[in-house]
Amino acid sequence: MSAAPTAEAPAYVANTKVGRFTDFVDERVGGSGILREFGRKVFPDHWSFMFGEVALYSFVILLLSGTFLTFFFDPSMAETHYAGSYTPLKNVEMSVAYSSSLDISFDVRGGLFMRQVHHWAALLFVASVAVHMLRVFFTGAFRKPREMNWVVGGVLLILAMAAGFTGYSLPDDLLSGNGLRIIDGVIKSIPVIGTYISFFLFGGEFPGTVIISRLYTLHILLVPALILLMIVVHLFMVVVHKHTQYPGPGRNDRNVVGYPLGPVYAAKAGGFFFIVFGVIALMAGFFTINPIWNYGPYDPSPVSAGTQPDWYIGFVDGALRLMPGVVSGFHFEYIIFGHVLTLNVLLPALVPAGIIFTVLFTYPWIERWITKDNREHHVLDRPRNAPTRTAIGVAGFTWYSVMWAAAGSDLIATHFHVALNDVTYWLRALFFVGPFIAFAVTKRVALALQRKDREIALHGRETGRIVRLPHGEFIEVHAPLDEYKRYKLVGFESLAPLPAQPNEHGVVTRKENRRAKLSRWFFEDRVAPATPAELEAGHGHHEAVEAGEGQKTLSH
């Protein structure tokens, strides 16, 4: 190496001005390297993979519309008299927060539209997060190596609900005030510390004069920052793990079959952002959401009929509505050393939500423990091919939905002309038996679908053509499936119960026995996929040839 710097001839000189400029930037930022890496990331194409994108785009829309709203919203609870243009509230005493929300709706150009964009996007955000999680659950995408990303997703769901609820309370109208009052009641029902928390949160007795500005800080600063952080972690892990794919010919746990990000997929994803934006804008333009002018200013005395939270908090409201005060003489409220313990608020407000989120967060580890499956899974399960998991999911969803429906019990009563009391009694019964019915029905349906798949794989598709053979026998002609279709029906893994295994000391622990029992419960009812030998034997016959494999195998 000589001491004098020698001018190295550049490897590439662009011919145009633009080319030279981009080359200059690229040499300093390294964009083409990033683009080469990310542009070639492959994404499998399936409509059910796009809910995460919907959630992300809704969040971007929320940031944009929310920023617009902060220009005009004033979170002060100081009293004022409304002087805006909505006459049915003229000169009514209200908080500055409510007055500025009304101004956004009636006196800021495009304000009502932006408010409705923000609110519809919020509902869609949480809904798409929820549907995305359901998709991940029912296809088994939470299995190794994605357990931690599943947890991050769960945290995002909770943060989305927190963002929604803090926003719901900001306009300080009657509806949001009623919602806050319920939250205050729930907080106060927590033993010993409840009243303290309530007083700290509201800065004194409810409703106080500070809660709106505090919620505002949380709503526009802390919660969105946490959501953004979690989204970054979530997407980073997606890049690390790569995307899952549905089973199909040529797809396995070591590859991803799909389209590269650039250019087609990136264009599609970019276009999809504008589709989501367009759908939200259309909803905001044509359909009212949260007509705060109807509800009037918050005042702790009136409560309007039909007061509900937004849909994602509905299940907690529904659980509160379902809880009886007294069950055949048994009270749920006690006075212990002069302190009131109100279980009929505490139990429904915290227990169902606690159970749902505990099971949600721990489920990947529960299933991992039962199956002792330590392999990486990048190929998804079709829901029918994991009947017990699917049944557990539907049972949980049913339980949630019963509580969800209970939040609208009054509207069910008025719109279907039934008694409110009967709606409550039925939903109470369904709260307990609904999940079990859902579990049994779902599991049977999944097994039946598996059996149908097996039948079709073995004997082909029924053509409806009846042929009489020379010796008089009638047969129906079955058309064989093509290879691709058959792969979908037979190319899945069917787990069998795993008996208790002794540990390194040769002892079968009690925990291991419990695991084995659970494993039997999980996998004892199973329809094994048709094996190549069976497929070979099945051709030409239309009688069921359903060979048992290993454990108990169902046959019809």
Added chain:
Amino acid sequence: MKALSQKRRHPLAAIALLLMGLLLTGGLYAVATTVNEAKASTAEFTASDTQEGQKLFEANCATCHGMGASGTQDGPSLAGVGAAAVDFQVGTGRMPMQMNGPQAYKKPAQFNDTQTHQLAAYVASLGAGPAIPAEELLDEKGNAAEGGELFRVNCAMCHNAAAAGGALTRGKFAPALADVSGKHIYEAMATGPQNMPVFNDSNVSPEGKRNIITFLKQIEANGSPGGADLGALGPVSEGLFVWIAGLGVIIAFTIWLTSRTS
């Protein structure tokens, strides 16, 4: 004065005091209740109205309410319910009742205006009660903002803040108030039909009632500034809409976007 102070320890003093108190409150109550009821200005009813009304009543209503409207097992006595009650119940078609149940449903009126007027005349002749409100209370030119406040405090817990209606216990309900005439709204407040409480004139003054009607008519006329109101039922219909229509359209797009390949 001295005589009175000497007798204050008399054994009967407490009883005398109690008696005086009861007489006073009872008397005041009697005065107050009669004052609070908008008295029927029976002047507008002629004797022939009353006669014709009686005939109509005996033919159509007496089965349940009894001859002379004295009440039976199936229907209450109508003495003292006033012309306003008849005008509301018959005018909105709730009476004659279609069937017994938790609540009478609104349906097309069975009697024309003249017949309703005659029935009201007959029932009003049975005893004093709330009258059909005067036109100036129904002009919808009161203070809507004040009416709104009264509505939220007194009515919204059953009828919903946007007057979209709501559920009550055991199959009863508070109906939606759109398309209800100002006269019927006033009469409902004054007489408390079905499961509704009575809002007499000391509870909500005639001026207050006029303001409430003004408010209701104004929000009805205003329509929904933000687009279709989805029934004005609050977050439940909004949630249903975003799940079914919003997510439905988006799913349709996702299927479209991914359909060309694979």
